Each structure stands twice: as C-alpha cells, then as structure tokens.
Amino acid sequence: MFAAISAVSMNILAAQDKPNAEEGKKLYEANNCGSCHALDKKVIGPALRGVSDRRSEEWLKQWIKNNKKFRESGDADANALFKEYGGAAMNIFENLSDAQIVNILEYIKTAPKPAAVAPKVEGAAATPQAGGNANMYVMLSLVGVFLVVLLILSKVKSTLRRLAAEQAPLDYPLDSSNKPWISKWLPRAMQNMNPVVMSLLITTIVAVFALGYLYKFGITEVGVQKGYAPAQPIKYSHKLHAGDLKIDCKYCHSTAEYSKQASIPALNTCMNCHKGVQKASTATTDEISAEIKKIYAALDYDPEKIGAEAFGNNPRPVKWIRIHNLPDHAYFNHSQHVKVGKLQCQTCHGPIEKMEVVQQWSTLQMGWCIACHRNTGVDVENNNYYKALHEKATADIKANKNKSKYFSADGKVRVTPALNGGLECSKCHY
C-alpha cells in the first residue's frame, strides 16, 4: 500500500498546481477513508459532502494530518467535533501532504451524487428444508396407490368373470389349462410348476432385492443430511468473507481451538468490521446492505447515532439454522481436531471459502469418522504428550516389531489415532 501511495504522490508532485479530483479519489481509497466515512451519510465519522463549506481548508488540513495535536492546541471547533462523536478519535495522517489533502477535498467536492434508488423489498426468508426428498416420497406413494388400484381392479375383473361363468357356463373352458395368467409369460419349463411354489419363488426374489435396497438406503441415507444447505436468517457469505477477503476462519469461530464448539460468533464480532463497513460489496450507493441491516436490527443499533445512544433496548438474538447436527450421544471436540490434530477446517467442512450458502459437506456418519481415524497421522513427534508413544513406535519400527500396526490403510507408516485408541467407543460416546 505504501508503494501505491508513494507512486500516487509522485504523480501529484508533477501536477501540483490545480486540485486533481482523480488523484484525490485514489488517495481517498488508498488511505481507507471509506472505512470510517461516507460522502452522504454518517458512518463512524461524519458525512463528508460539503465539508469544505463547513470548515476552512486550513482547518481541514490541520485536522486531517493530526487531529490529536490539533485538538490539544485548543481549537474549540476540533474539540467540539471530537466530543460530538463520542470521543472516537480519527486516525492520524501525517504522511499526507497539503496538496494531497487538497486533492482529496476536491474529490469530495466533485464526487457525483448517487441516483435515488428504490428501496429493495426484502424477500421472505425461505423455509429451510431438512431431511430427505419429499417429491420422491410423493412419487413412491402414488405408484403404490396405482398398484393397489390395479390389483383391486384385476380382482374385481376376475371375480366378475367367475360369477358370470357360474351363472352362464361357457361352452369353452375358462382357461385353457387353468393356470394363473402370469404363467403365460414364464419360460415354458416353468409353466407347469406348482403355482404356490412359483409365487413363493417370485416373492422371494423380489423381496431379496427390495430388502437389499432398503438395507442400503437405511444404512447410508436415513438421517444423513449431507448437502443440507438451509437459507439462513442472514445471508452471510463465506465465499465473500473467507474466500475473497481471506478472513481467517478462527477470527469469527474463535473458540475452535479452545472448546468443543467452534461456536457461531456473537454479533459483536460482526460489529468489529460492520460498524464501519455498511455497504454491500456490490453496492453502488451508500445504502446500508439489507443483510447488514439485519445485524443492526438484532442488536437494536442505530447507525445514525453515536456511542451509547446508538443502542436501543430491544435486541433480538439471531436464530441461525444449525447445519451440522451430531446426535446427542456422539461427543465431538473441535479443539482436539483443530489445535491438537492441526486439521484444516476444510478437511471436514469442505471448500467453505467457496460456498455462498454453507452446506453440510461430509456425511458425519460414524464410518466417515473412523475412516479418517484409521488413515490420518498424528503428529507424535512435536507434542510432548505423545512422547512415550513416539518412542515406542520408533523402537518398534526399528526393531521390525509389530510393524503392521503402523501401516495405515493407504500403506504409509504412521501413528494413527486408531493406533492410540481412537476407535474405542468411549472416546466419543459417553
């Protein structure tokens, strides 16, 4: 950034004579003025449009360069302004030359006014969908109903035919061989089979396939919410924050290293940035983003006001929808995996930095846990706790003893959690 600033200042030196709004804009952005100021509305600092009308240029130069010194010099206006904004001091910009300040002021003066934008109507939050595919159930039950109807109809038909035959015997046999209708479709060899045996056979074959499918379905699908991506009350984008802005996961999920829960951040964490950052990343105006407004609403925070006055007395916590739901009898500890196991968040949560809407990436089934415990190496070398285990493993491998134990499923030699009791029941169930 400094390089950028110096490059910009070089250019300015060349054309010092008249104020340059374009250079001013660059400086405005390079110095992150926008993180505390907007042109047409109060953010952390006052709205800047018309500032040259309110204050003299000399005053502004002194204030912008070092407002602290300026205030200490006893300037009444400066101190009044400081007090008005609840004692939130502005940063010091000794690096800006007078000419540069003039350029910035020129940019503020000439910046175009935003066109009026109709307020967006906030869409009702979509109802979250958890669990299996409802359409499939509808289809299956319809098919079932049709089959039943078909069965009843054919039964009615045969009954009618039988009754008709009883009342007015036909002169020809009802059925050539009195065989069930289905036998016509069977291979010739089976056509003379005892119908009871045959129907049992068919039922068994169908049942085996049906049960097999159900078993697989039951084992792998029921209760598994992989891909579950409910609409959240605030459309928070991990792609933007973790991906584009490269904010560390643990900045928000700060307890992941210390606690069993990674925990959803409290809204004061959001406010660390969003007290200042109020626009959407795609916004063209100074309008506060609808999603950020939801944070303010939850905190009952009025961005137009300053200090304690900004907080009302009706905060409402945000009810996020829980995506990863382990059953109560399974104990999982984030700090064990993040701090001790040194796993990346993405190992279990997938490419979270690319997700606009977060979804459950892994199945969270026990087999999935176990597979990882069988194959992942524990860093026994760099943690004193594992010293005894490390020594034993080294000695064993050297002496060619119990060596098979140290081969994990992929054939590599490593000390896995499984080797250290990581597959035992009461490591996770108690």
Place this chain on the structure above:
Amino acid sequence: MSNTIKYWKGEEELARDPKFLAARKNEFAEALPLDEVLSEDGFELNSNRRDFLKFFGFSVTAVALAACYRTPVRNAVPYLVKPEDVTPGVANYYSSECGACSTGCGIEVKVREGRPIKVDGNRRSPISLGGLCAQGQGSIASLYDTERLANPLKNGAEVTDWAAIDAAISKKLAEIAAANGRIAIVSSTINSPSTLKTIEDFKTKYTTAEHVTYDAISYSGILSANMADFGKAVIPSYNFGKAEVIVSFAADFLGTWISPVEYSKGYAAGRIPSMDKGMSMHIQFESTMSMTGTNADYRFPIGASKTGLYLASLHNYIANKTGATQIPVAQTAEAAGNAIAKAGDALLAAKGKSLVVCGSNDTNSQQITNAINMMLENYGTTIDLTNYSNQYKGIDKDANALMLDLQAGKVAAVIFYGVNPVYTDNAKAWENGIKKASLSVSFASSKDETAGLCEYVCPDHHYLESWGDSEPKAGLYQFTQPTISPVFNTRQAQVSLLTWAGALPVLEKDPFQDKGILSQKHHTSPYYSYIKNNWSSKLTGDINVAFNKCLHEGVWTAEAVAPTVPAYTGAAASLAAGINTKTSGMDLVLFTNVAMRDGSQANNPWLQELPDPVSKVTWDNYVAISKSFAAANDIAEGDTVNIKSGSVTINSVPVIIQPGQANGTAAIALGYGRTAAGKVGGSKEIEADSVGKNAYPLVSMTNGNRNYVVSGVEITKADDTYHLAQTQTHHSIEGRDLVKEGTLADWKKNKKAGNNAGDTHVYTIWEKRDYLKDGSPNHRWAMAIDLNACTGCSACAISCSLENNVPVVGRDEVRLRREMHWIRIDRYYSFTNTAKNEFDGNYVTKEKEIKAIDHKQGDKGEYNHWENVKVVHQPMMCQHCSQAPCETVCPVLATTHSSEGLNQMTYNRCIGTKYCGNNCPYKVRRFNWFRFNDNDHFDFHYNNPLGKMVLNPDVTVRTRGVMEKCSFCVQRIQEGKLTAKRSGADKNDVKVETACQRACPSNAIVFGDVNNPESEISKLYKNERGFTVLEELNVQSNVMYMTKIRNTETV
C-alpha cells in the same frame, strides 16, 4: 482375619431368611407376569388372527408415515455480545460459599454457559478443605426447583411488583415502631458481618426491632456450657486431625455434627496407619448406630438419657488418676467391656493430644465434657477457643421466650429469615403467634409451613444467586457470589431488609441501564456495593482489586492468632445436680441423618433417594429399635409402631431392627414429614404425601435447651405394615468376603496383616492387556479406595449422580431394586469378636450359628451380641476389570474395553439384554427401565425444562432400555488428556479427578494413572494393604481397596 469374620448386610441375609434366599435367585424383584401372558389370563384383549393382521397393517403404515417425517430444524443462537469470560463449551469455576446449612463450607461452582451445574469444596476454605457433604452437593438441584416461589406473595396471592410490597411493609413497620410495638427478626444462625450490619441498620430505623436466632438443630447446650465455663457463648474449633484419642458421646461429628466436612478431613488424616505415628483411636458411646459410630474402633452402646452419668464416671475415673476434683455423684456407670476404664486410660495416655466431644444438647453434660477436656489439657491443642466457631449461635432460651411472647400477642411484627419454626417443635405455638402478630413476613424461597401462614412472603434468592460474606470462625471470612442471574422474580433478603430500613445504597444511575446489549455488562446489585463498602475498612489497597481478590479466592483470613488455654471457671463439684440418674423407661433418640439433616431440603429428590449410610433406607424415616425389643414385642421389619410420649403420638412409623442399637433405646430421624415442602417432600396444598413422619413434635425444652432425647417413650406395635425402600441387600454378596480388615498391632508387625490373598485362579484364556505390560505407552486409569478413610458419608453418591446425569427413580422403583446410583456404599456388619471377653460363645463366624446364639441369648431375654457390631463401609462402583465378565457376554459389543483400562459402556449400541448386569460379580450395572428424563411419572425435576438445566452437557442422558454404570468419569479423563495435549504437556502431567474423589470429605478415593510412576495412585498400588475385591475370580479389576486397619486388640 477375614476368613474367620462373618460379614453381612442385613439380618435377612445373616439368618438366611428363606423368602430372601428365594428372591435373591430371581433376576427381578417382582415376578414377571409370564404365566399370565402365556395363558392369556388377565388380559382383556380377545385378539385373533384378524386382529393381528389389523395391528400389523397399522404398524407398517405408521412406520411408513413416520419415516416421511422431516428431520426437525434445529437452531443455534449465539450471544449478541459474548461476555469476555465465557467460552461456549468450556466451564468456568467461581468461589462461593455453600448455603445448604449454616456450617458454611467454601465451595467452587462449576458454571457452563451461565448455569451452575456442579458444586464442590473450595480447597482454600479451612471449613471444607476441598470436600463437600451430600447436602451441599445436592443443594444445586434446589436452584432449579420449579416449586420455588416465582414472585412475592401477599396473603398467599402472587404480587409481581416489589415496590408495592415494599411500600405496604414499610408503612406497617413504621406504624408498629411508632406505637412502640415489638418487631422480631427470627433467623437461623447468621455469621455474615454484612447481614448482621443489615440487621443493625434495620434496628436503627425501627428501634423496637430485635433479632433472635433459632436453629432447628440446636447447639445451645455447648454454647451455654462455654458461657458458664469460659465466659464465651461460642462453639470451639475442634481439631480432629491432631487428636490421637477421640472419645465421642453420641456426637455424629463425621455425619451431621456442627462442621462434619472439616472434621472428616482431620479425622481421616489421623486414621491412615503409619509406622511411626500409628493411627488415632476412636471410642464412641451412643445409643443408636450413628454414621460416626460405624467408624469407631470401640463402640459402646449406652442408654441416651444416661449420657451425663457416663460422662461423670469418665470424669471421675480420670480425676481419680490425676488427682483432680471429682463430681460428687452417687452412682457410677460402666458399660460392658470396661468401657469407661478403657476410654479413660486411653485418654490419659494421650493427654494433651486427645479429644472428648459430646453430642448432647444438655448444658450440664457439655460442662462435664469441658471439665474432662480441661483435665486432659486439650485446650489449645485439639480444642481451640481462641479461633472459635460461629457456625451455630442459637440460644434456645431466647428463641423460646420469643415464641411465648409471640403466642401471648406481645410481638407486633415477626420476620422469618432462613427458619421454618412451624414445621419444627412447638408448631402450634408458633402458628398461633404468627396469627396474633399484626405483620408477619417470611423470606422463605418456597411456600413452606411457616411462609404459608405469613401475610407476606418475600422470597429470598437461592444462595447461588446471592451476594454475601460470612465469618464461620473468628478471623476467617468467606464470600458468596452469584453464579447465575436470578431464575425467578426473587430478591435477596438483605436487600428487602435494607429497603425497608431505607439504608439500601443508591447506585449511581447507570448510563447504560436501558441500553440493551450494553446493559448486560453493567448489572450490579446494591447489596454488592453494600458488602464492598463494609469491606473497605478491612482490606488494604484499592478496594476494587482487593475485594475482587477476596471473591476470587472465596476466603480471606485475618492475621492468625495462636490458640491459648482459656481461663476456666467451671467447678466439678457443682455438676452433680444436673446429672440424670433416674431410670425412666425407653429412651428415644431424635437424630439427623446426612441426607435430610434438619429437613429444609426435603423437596430435593436426590437427597431423598440417598440411602442412609447406616440403615440404607431411602425416601422415609423409621424407628430404629434393638433386636431385644423387637423380639420381646414380636415386631419384625415391615411392621409399624406407634410412638407415644406424653401428649404427643406419632402413629404407624415403620421400624428397622438396627444392629448396634442399645437395648432399651430407639431412634428416629428428624427432618421428615414435611407438609409444605413441595411435590417431592410432601405438601398438603397439592396433596402430595409427606415423606416419612415428623418427629420434631417430640422435641421438648429441658433445663433451658431443646432436648433431642425423649425418655419414657411408649412404643407399641401398630396394625399396618410398611415396605421401606431399603437398598441394603439389593446387590447380594452371596456370602463372599468382599472386605478385609486387620488390627493396628498386627499391621505394625506385618504390613499385609488382614490382607491374606484369596485363592486366585491364575489360568485365563484371554491375552494380557497392553496397558498392563511393562513399558506401555498408554495410560492405565485406576482407583484406590482406603477403607480406613471412608466414613460412609455418601457425598460421593450425590456428586456422581449430578456429574453423570443419573436419574432419580422414586420410592417404588427403589423397592423393586431399580435404584440407578452408579456408586453405592456397601455397609457390612460383623459381630464384635468378643470371644475372649465377656460374651463368651457369641463369636459368630458361620452363618448358621446366628440362630443358635439368638436362641441361647433370647431365652435369657438378652441379645447383647446384636448391640455389639462393627461396620466396614465399602464404596462400590464399576471395577473396570481388565478381564471383564460383562464384556464377554454382550451380544452386540456395547460394552468393550479401552486401551487405557476403562470398561466402556456404549449406550447407543446397547439393546438391553441385561446379560452384562447378570454376569457382573460386583452388581454395579444399572438398567434404565424408563425414560426418566421425560416421563412425568417420575416427577423429580429432570422431567421439566428448568430441572434439566442441572444436566452436565458433556454426558449423554440415557434413554429407556439401556444399561449404564460408572465410567470412571470418562468425560473428565478426556478433558484432562485434551488439556495436556493442547499445551503439549507430558502424558504424566494429565490431571484428572473423578466426581466421587473430588467430593470426598475424607480423601478416601484416589484416582489416576498407574502407569505414571510419580502418581499417587501408582504408589498406593504398591501399598501392602491393597487388595482387589474378588481377586480369586481373576477379573483383574482396576479398583484397589486398602485393608481396613482397626486400632483394637482383636478384629
């Protein structure tokens, strides 16, 4: 030696009662209605094939429809502003003080996400020394009791506005004071400097106010005796740790007397035998078998009304030898076995290092006790009157005088704080008195017997919601701080008093008060400021820093003062007059037990279900009678009796034939029979049956003190029978020897004395576990329990239940042997080996002999052998066998073994065959017959959302149909390991304490990693006293017990 002593848990087992033997063979306590099911008798259903098809079809449809149900959406609601000190998922610990009784143990409160879930002793507190009794452990459940008052009451109706109540009461008080009417504050013992100042402030405003202390369980006798002898109406500090010989006359100092946790810590330390110091000797004289009596080396049964005479005899025996003045009493008493001479000699041999205590509330007896201790030069060593105790201060005379005035209508206003006199003795007098007062206020947190009669009830906070300070001993201060925001619209009693006195500190208007999320940081109580102001004169430096340090530590001590020998003004000659020498029929002892104490926590189901340490009875009190009385009056267990003393009768009280009960005496516990405790303890208002019978009406005033011994009581057999929920023989020992004991003399000669190894089967088909092999890199978790230290107090059981979400099952389920406690304390009786002494031929070694002896003695009308039993307490929980019988029989591998020695129980895999429970030799597995946490039939707090707040979030709540058992607190092991791993600490630095160990007031339980050579447990594993129970089965259990060593001549 163990193979010659016959141990037994109950008479039914000892006498091989045929009914008991038959029932023992059954898996279930009640017969399953199998025959009925098979023959289809007793079933109204007339089902046939078609019905079967209908049900079948319906079930299939129901299952299919249920499968279409969507997984419910679950929410996660984070803080708006996370408090800095709270990390979700990580517990915080705060120092505070237990408020369950006025003893004032320092505690450490475990708080998860803003709700307290466990209390344990604060190690810095000299009162608790890190331990905590069953009542203290259980008191956390009272916080989440839905029957606490949610709002103040006026004439029984809820008022939500405190201001309205305050205005009305202040106006009334002002009127009364103006008319010179008396205003009485009746409280239990208050030793809080700030509360006392509050009352002073109240008195300043209302000059006619007075403060009277009324303790339901009174120590008025000691206070008056010390007033007479030393000019100080205080209780001294007793140092049981320093005493080499302890003689107790019916003082249950390990269970309920004054400061039991502190005494247990000291006592147990002196009970571990060592080569140079040996161990202390404990002699107990008492009528009924108290928990303390079960721990005595020598226990002599005596008639309760003769305590004074026995004391005088002991006094004169010692005076005779030391040349001091004797008490001129005509009679002398001598218990069988030359008890007085034995005790006197032992005490004299340990002069200056001995201790005589007396549990009687009789001033004269306490004065004789003082005289004995004075002769023995125990003041300044084992008895400290300089740093005296403030734990109990109630003088019965004063409270009685107030009661009489109140009854006579001489008191205009009465305020009850921490007392419930309408439940205790003289209920009628208090009741009439309250009705005559023109203003009556109670600070009770529930609508108890007294509060129900009061015009106003201004519910006090639970102690976990309160601010406070205390001075339990001179110069020792402790602090209470809130660990949760008030659950209900209650208010601390001190705030109420200060409001009415107009002395409440006015807090500066908080600029953030109505500022939503900002206000949460700025929530303070005016009483906090009040206390802090009081402390500003005592503490040096910045008061904020110094006071925060006090809160953090929980304890602040003034400069230590060395104990001195006080000036004694008593005279032995004057003590003769007060000694009872008359024989006056049957003595009934009114005692308190560790679970209920004075009865104030009767609505606490955990405490109600705690088996009494001696009788193992839950959910009831009973009359303990002696075997000879039972035989003479043809009373058997299961019968009930009527008790009559003067005009007071208590009908249909169930009986227990208590081994060790002195002939001619009986005993009944106080604290039961509440009529306005709530749905658990009993309440007339909601038609909930009382638990047990109220014995307080039998308490009378004798010589100015409340007397807990009733003489000349008539006990007659009643017509009805009653099935007590008694757990004593639920998990039968099948006649095996599970405990071992030896004598100190033998132990000094041979450290393995009494610990002769059983006949171990060394063959096994199983491989040796890895963690048992040399050089194993694994932990090996194990426990060691010292039978010499374990007093039977049962604090561990409550601690375990709260740590591990163990449900309460209720009286009916206990009767069916379905109690769920993961840790139980097995109490084994054995007859005192008196073969070499006076009861020749009473030497019971084989089970069949008891009937012969009973017969022989019974013919003479004597059952003296039943009076002389000794006891071993053995905590029993899952032994985590390395070759566990339960593991091999589980058909679904729900119970398996870990590489660290734990026997793991996996609830989600269990299908409830109960094979494991049947195959367990220790009978420590418990089956969940019901979904206790969500079944309103078991209305014991877990079934409502508030009660569930006490659940430990790290432990699964088990559902119906699965087995459960002690896990060695695996959640704590995992947490300890993880803490070490996170910081990269050495494997041997892992610190784990199980819940039972943490609670233990006598340090009897040690837990740790045997594979760590530096650990305490690995050292104990090498101790010669160590043995494993049922070693001969070669199950290789991971719990080591230390042989009990008695300081007696013979075992």
